[in-house]
Amino acid sequence: MEAVERFRNAKIAKEISEEIRRLKPDRKVKFMHVCGTAAGPEA
Amino acid sequence: MxxxxxxxxxxxxxxxxxxxxxxxxxxxxxxxxPGCPVCVTPTVALDRAVELALRGVIVTAFGDLMMVPATRMSLLEAKARGGDVRVVYSVSDAVEVARRNPDREVVFVSVGFETTAPTTASELLRGVPENFSVMCYHRLIxxxxxxxxxxxxxxxxxxxxxxxxxxxxxxxxxxxxxxxxxxxxxxxxxxxxxxxxxxxxxxxxxxxxxxxxxxEYSRVVREEGNLKAQQFIDEVYDIATADWRGIGRIPQSGLTLKKEFEDFDAEKRYEFTSMKHVDINPGCNCHLVMIGKIYPPECRLFGKVCTPQKPYGPCMVSSEGTCRIYYKYGERPKL
Missing domain, CATH: 3.40.50.11750 (HypD, alpha/beta domain 1)
Known part of the structure; x- marks a missing residue:
C-alpha cells in the first residue's frame, strides 16, 4: 500500500510535472492513451 | 496527497x-x-441481446452496458418493456443465474478486452450448465x-x-x-x-x-504477462477480424469461441431477426472521440442532447467513456 501511496503523492507529482516542463518539446506533441478497461457493473 | x-x-x-x-x-x-469496451461493442451485440430478452431469455450483462444506445432500444429499455435483463458483477454471477434457473435459457453478454476475456474462458473451461451461453464480443487492444x-x-x-x-x-x-x-x-x-x-x-x-x-507499471506488469490467463484465452478463443463500434472492421482484433465451445455460443444457439444495425446515430461524434480526433466538448451534442441521464452516443454511458468523464470532471484551468 505504501508503494501505491507514492503514486498518489502530490509532492512527487509536482516534481514530475516540473521535470516534464523542463523537457518541454519545441513543437506540439500528442500522446494517446489506449486504456482498454474492463467493463464493469457501474451505470 | x-x-x-x-x-x-x-x-x-x-x-x-x-x-x-x-x-x-x-x-x-x-x-x-478507443479504450472503453462499452463504447466499442458493436450495436449488433446489443440489438441481439435486446431481442433475446424480449423473447424470454434471461440476458445477463455488466451494468455499464445497460444504457448504451442500440438500434431500437437499450437493454434498460428492454427491461422496462418486460425483458428479463439482469446486471451481474462477473461471468461467475451469470453462470450462477443459469444454475438457479435450470428451466430458463441464460445468456451472458461477454464484452471487454484482454482483461475480461480470461474470466469468461475460465468459466467455460470449468464447465457451465447447458442452459447457459455466451455472446462473445471481446476485443484486443x-x-x-x-x-x-x-x-x-x-x-x-x-x-x-x-x-x-x-x-x-x-x-x-x-x-x-x-x-x-x-x-x-x-x-x-x-x-x-x-x-x-x-x-x-x-x-x-x-x-x-x-x-x-x-x-512504468513494473510493480504489476511483467515481460511475459500472466501466462495462466493467456493459456485460458488460447484454449477457448480464436482470433478473428472484428467490428468496433464507430471505428469499423479491424483485422485480427476480436475473440470468437473455438469450435469446441460452440454449443455455448449464443449466436449459434439462437436465430436473430435480420436488421440494419446503427452504430453511430446522426450527429453523434463518438467515432471521432474514440480515435482521439476531437475532444468531447467539440461535439455539438455534448452536454445538450447527449448527457449521462440520456446518452445519445456510447461514449456518454459508461464511467469509462471519454464523454462521460469529460461531462463529470470537465477541464481544469491551467496551473
Missing amino acids: FAGQPLAPRHEQTISRFGLRSLLPEEVEVIAG PPAMELLLGIGDIHIDGFICPGHVAAIIGVKAFRIFAEAYKMPTTIAGFEPNDVLLAILMLLRQLRDGEAMCEN
Whole structure:
C-alpha cells in the first residue's frame, strides 16, 4: 500500500510535472492513451 | 496527497479527475483512444441481446452496458418493456443465474478486452450448465493501436498503454510499436503519478530521438504477462477480424469461441431477426472521440442532447467513456 501511496503523492507529482516542463518539446506533441478497461457493473 | 479513494482503472479518468492536463505544458497534449469496451461493442451485440430478452431469455450483462444506445432500444429499455435483463458483477454471477434457473435459457453478454476475456474462458473451461451461453464480443487492444497508426491525420507521437491489459498479455505484446513502428511507448498504471511518469518517459524518448517500449507499471506488469490467463484465452478463443463500434472492421482484433465451445455460443444457439444495425446515430461524434480526433466538448451534442441521464452516443454511458468523464470532471484551468 505504501508503494501505491507514492503514486498518489502530490509532492512527487509536482516534481514530475516540473521535470516534464523542463523537457518541454519545441513543437506540439500528442500522446494517446489506449486504456482498454474492463467493463464493469457501474451505470 | 491526492484524494486517496480507489481509482477507476482508466487513464482518462485519472487525467481528468486529477486535472493532470493542467500540469502539462501547452506543447504536450494527451488524448484518449478507443479504450472503453462499452463504447466499442458493436450495436449488433446489443440489438441481439435486446431481442433475446424480449423473447424470454434471461440476458445477463455488466451494468455499464445497460444504457448504451442500440438500434431500437437499450437493454434498460428492454427491461422496462418486460425483458428479463439482469446486471451481474462477473461471468461467475451469470453462470450462477443459469444454475438457479435450470428451466430458463441464460445468456451472458461477454464484452471487454484482454482483461475480461480470461474470466469468461475460465468459466467455460470449468464447465457451465447447458442452459447457459455466451455472446462473445471481446476485443484486443494492440490491433486497434496498429490501426490508429495508419490514420494519417491524427499524428500520434507516443502511446501510453494500459497497465491492466499489459498485466495479462505482457510488455512483449506492445514492443512491436517501438520496434516496428518506431513509436515511443510506455505501459502505465492508473494512479496520477503513474500517468505523469509515463508522459515524462515519452518526453525523454522524444528528446533522445529514441523509440522504446518502457514499463512504468513494473510493480504489476511483467515481460511475459500472466501466462495462466493467456493459456485460458488460447484454449477457448480464436482470433478473428472484428467490428468496433464507430471505428469499423479491424483485422485480427476480436475473440470468437473455438469450435469446441460452440454449443455455448449464443449466436449459434439462437436465430436473430435480420436488421440494419446503427452504430453511430446522426450527429453523434463518438467515432471521432474514440480515435482521439476531437475532444468531447467539440461535439455539438455534448452536454445538450447527449448527457449521462440520456446518452445519445456510447461514449456518454459508461464511467469509462471519454464523454462521460469529460461531462463529470470537465477541464481544469491551467496551473
